[in-house]
Amino acid sequence: MSYREKENIVNIFSTLLITSVFAWKVYQKHLAGSIELNDNFQTWGIVFLIFAGVSIVARIVIYIIFHIINAIATREEDIPKEDERDKLIKLKATRNSHYTFSVGFFLAIIALAIGWPTYWLFILFVISGVISELIDNGSQMYYYRKGV
Template identity: 40%
Template sequence: MTYQEKKSIVSLISAIIIFGSYCLYMYPRLPAGGLESEETFRYWGSFVLILTVVSIVAHIIISIIFNIVFRITTREKEPAFADELDRLIELRAHRNSFFVFILGFLFAMGSLIIYQPSQVMFMILVISGFISDVTGSITKLYHYRKGV
């Protein structure tokens, strides 16, 4: 298994663990008041902002730990360059990831059109962000295994 495949698997697993553990942490704090209360908007705003920061920091830390463990176990360095195949795979992963997020964004806006509570919009946005992250990792793994 190549470095890129291992990195994609670690990224996929870490995205699932980070999102799942953060949701389990935040679920008990869900406000019980009215669906359109100011507290609800504050909750979802903090949910998204804190999830973004926690996710970025956790991914950086996990990437550093992965590189250290990879170097210790294989006695190889991380590849210092990315060739055309790496760039093409990265572009396809970003394209698929953005497509999934934009689709989720459109569904979230559509939920407002059909008079769903604002909580539904926030849930769709958060879930589509998570699914887009997973889609990008799966796309990279698929293309590194099967080719372009």
């Protein structure tokens, strides 16, 4: 398995881990009454900003750990440089990811239009964000395996 494929597996794992842990923590706080998420847009904004920060830091930490473990296991310290095939694969995966998020965004708007509570807009944003991230990494793995 190439470095890029392993990197994608780690990304899938970290996306699921970070989002589920953060969502669980926020939900527990909501149940405990320390934050109000039903129709408070400001709280949702704060939660999303904290999530962005936590997600970036956690991903950096997970990536460093992955690189160290990979370097020990394969005895290859250098990260393979990105060439034209890597860029093309990344581009196609990003396209697939954006299509997926667009569908999620559209579904969220439909949910608003048919009268679902406003918080569903944000929940559907999170779900479509996670799914589009998985599609991104899954697409990259597919193109690396099957060709592009």
